[in-house]
Amino acid sequence: xxxxxxxxxxxxxxxxxxxxxxxxxxxxxxxxxxxxxxxxxxxxxxxxxxxxxxxxxxxxxxxxxxxxxxxxxxxxxxxxxxxxxx
Numbered sequence: 001x002x003x004x005x006x007x008x009x010x011x012x013x014x015x016x017x018x019x020x021x022x023x024x025x026x027x028x029x030x031x032x033x034x035x036x037x038x039x040x041x042x043x044x045x046x047x048x049x050x051x052x053x054x055x056x057x058x059x060x061x062x063x064x065x066x067x068x069x070x071x072x073x074x075x076x077x078x079x080x081x082x083x084x085x086x
Contacts, residue, residue, distance in 0.1 A: 005075075011049040013072050013079045017065050018043070020081040032060045 018028045029039035032053075045051040053061070055069075062069045071077045 006052075007073045007075055008049075009075045010052065010072060011047045014043075014053070014061060015047040016079055016081065017061055018047070020065065031064065032057050 018025070021028070021031075023031065025040040025043045029043045032043075042051070046053050046057075058069050058072055062072055065079075065081055067079065071079055
């Protein structure tokens with residue numbers, strides 16, 4: 001079995017979700033259940049690609065905008081978000 005490549009666009013997609021919701025790093029951290037002093041840092045690290053979120057966190061992101069986790073981790077799939085009013 002060929003290992004799946006590390007997603008290169010994951011951080012970009014996670015940031016797009018946060019911006020789509022008009023949330024700060026702290027608000028996103030709270031939404032995905034990451035508590036603690038470094039919660040904003042953790043979300044930032046996911047967005048810039050220095051760390052990757054765990055599976056449950058990816059599932060939470062996907063559910064926030066109604067997409068499959070495949071859309072988040074497959075660089076070949078585009079993340080389409082509906083435009084919402086603030």
